[in-house]
Amino acid sequence: MTDDDQLDPLDPDFATSFRRDDRRPAGQLYLISPLDVGGGFADRLARALDAGPVAAFQFRVKHIDQHEAARLAEPLQRVCADREVAFIVNDSVSLAKRLGADGVHLGQGDGDPREVRHILGPDVQIGVTCHDSRHLAMEAGEAGADYVAFGAFYPTTTKDTTHRPDPSILSWWATLFELPSVAIGGITPTNVAPLVAAGADFLAVSNAVWGGDEAAAVRAFAAVLAGTGASG
Numbered sequence: 001m002t003d004d005d006q007l008d009p010l011d012p013d014f015a016t017s018f019r020r021d022d023r024r025p026a027g028q029l030y031l032i033s034p035l036d037v038g039g040g041f042a043d044r045l046a047r048a049l050d051a052g053p054v055a056a057f058q059f060r061v062k063h064i065d066q067h068e069a070a071r072l073a074e075p076l077q078r079v080c081a082d083r084e085v086a087f088i089v090n091d092s093v094s095l096a097k098r099l100g101a102d103g104v105h106l107g108q109g110d111g112d113p114r115e116v117r118h119i120l121g122p123d124v125q126i127g128v129t130c131h132d133s134r135h136l137a138m139e140a141g142e143a144g145a146d147y148v149a150f151g152a153f154y155p156t157t158t159k160d161t162t163h164r165p166d167p168s169i170l171s172w173w174a175t176l177f178e179l180p181s182v183a184i185g186g187i188t189p190t191n192v193a194p195l196v197a198a199g200a201d202f203l204a205v206s207n208a209v210w211g212g213d214e215a216a217a218v219r220a221f222a223a224v225l226a227g228t229g230a231s232g
C-alpha cells in the first residue's frame with residue numbers, strides 16, 4: 001500500500017467543478033530546456049522569451065560534468081536575467097549554488113528541501129517533482145518547497161514517465177494549499193487549457209517549444225493562456 005492509497009480517492013469530476021480563486025495567478029509558462037543547449041541555443045532562448053510572457057526557464061542537461069554545465073548555463077542565465085525570467089537549475093544543488101541561480105528543481109532522489117534551503121539560502125526557489133502523489137506533494141510543502149510539480153499529464157518524449165495523474169489532482173491541490181503547482185508532461189497549445197482550468201499555476205513545456213519555431217510556439221501558448229483568463 002502506498003501513502004496515497006490511505007487518502008480518499010479523488011473524484012475525477014473534481015476538476016470539472018473546480019473554480020479558481022481570482023486572486024491566484026493562473027497558467028504561467030515555465031520553459032524547460034532541451035538536453036542540447038549548445039551552439040545557437042542562447043539566441044533561440046532569447047527569441048522565445050521575447051515572444052510572450054514566460055515566468056521561468058529550467059536548465060536541464062544530463063551526463064556532462066559541472067564545469068561544462070556551468071559553461072553552457074552562463075549565457076542562458078544572462079538571457080533570462082536581462083528579461084527578468086527566473087533561471088532554475090534541474091537536479092543539481094551544487095550547480096545552482098555555483099551559478100547563483102534563482103532556483104533548483106529537485107527530483108525525488110535529489111535531496112531534501114530542508115537541507116537544500118540550508119545550502120542555497122532563503123531566497124532561492126525550490127521545486128519538487130511529485131509525480132501523481134498527493135502524499136509526496138504534502139511532504140514537499142511541509143519541507144519548505146516553493147512549488148510542487150505533477151505529471152506527466154500527457155504522453156511525452158522528453159523523458160521516460162510512468163506516472164499519469166488526473167487533472168483533478170491540480171484542483172485538489174489548489175483548493176487546499178496556497179503553494180503553487182506546476183503541470184508537466186506533453187503539454188502543447190492544443191491541450192493546455194484543461195490543465196489551467198483544473199488549477200495549474202504553471203505549465204512546464206519543452207518539446208512543444210523547442211521542437212519547432214520557438215517564438216511561434218510561445219505566442220500560441222500566450223494566446224491560449226490569455227483566453228483562459230490566465231495571468232502572465
